[in-house]
């Protein structure tokens with residue numbers, strides 16, 4: 001089986017072109033391939049498939065084999081892949097996900113996609129609430145970006161014990177389907193610093209839906225303007241949300257690292 005390793009800000013996935021390959025038991029494959037010592041090493045597995053409703057379809061799995069419905073960094077890489085492989089011959093395209101169809105625009109230089117704008121849809125925000133885990137209390141904003149997020153605010157995210165708080169909230173009984181967890185620091189009215197504990201993958205270098213969720217929560221609370229740069233450990237993403245009932249636009253890079261094939 002051939003694969004391509006791609007990433008958006010270090011949020012890395014193994015991509016398989018399912019126009020040509022067939023992946024049996026993707027849950028098991030994801031667990032095996034994502035292991036950073038016994039496998040290829042990745043935050044998850046993404047299958048690029050033909051679609052009956054859009055230009056192509058993505059199917060994503062987290063590193064623990066669980067299915068994810070949407071991935072902001074992954075979908076940009078899918079767009080880059082299908083464009084550069086000639087599977088989709090337009091810069092403007094629609095990609096089907098488990099949480100609906102997303103519209104994307106590829107920015108191309110010399111035949112290569114270097115930046116992608118994604119219409120992430122309208123964020124669904126819920127009132128702030130609190131929960132207690134491990135003897136501490138945490139306040140968060142639940143946000144649905146096609147996948148679930150809990151956004152927490154801190155004055156200094158570098159000093160947060162993400163490895164401990166992340167899984168405690170991810171697996172809390174408040175979230176029967178588990179959740180992604182955002183640790184956000186408002187730097188100023190146009191900048192957010194963010195760390196993300198991803199459901200099924202642990203702390204990642206970046207998370208596109210997580211960056212959007214953090215912006216949605218911060219914008220709704222009036223903490224930042226409608227156009228924000230989010231700095232994550234792997235780099236930065238630009239997010240614009242012009243009006244509350246309109247779509248949020250995410251702009252960021254997509255990179256190919258290597259192509260390979262699994263040993264028989």
Ligand SMILES: N[C@H](CCC[C@H](N)C(=O)O)C(=O)O
Nearest residue numbers: 068071072073147207208209
């Ligand atoms: N890294 C992804 C999100 C993966 C979410 C996944 N961990 C889930 O179970 O929802 C992003 O860039 O949006």
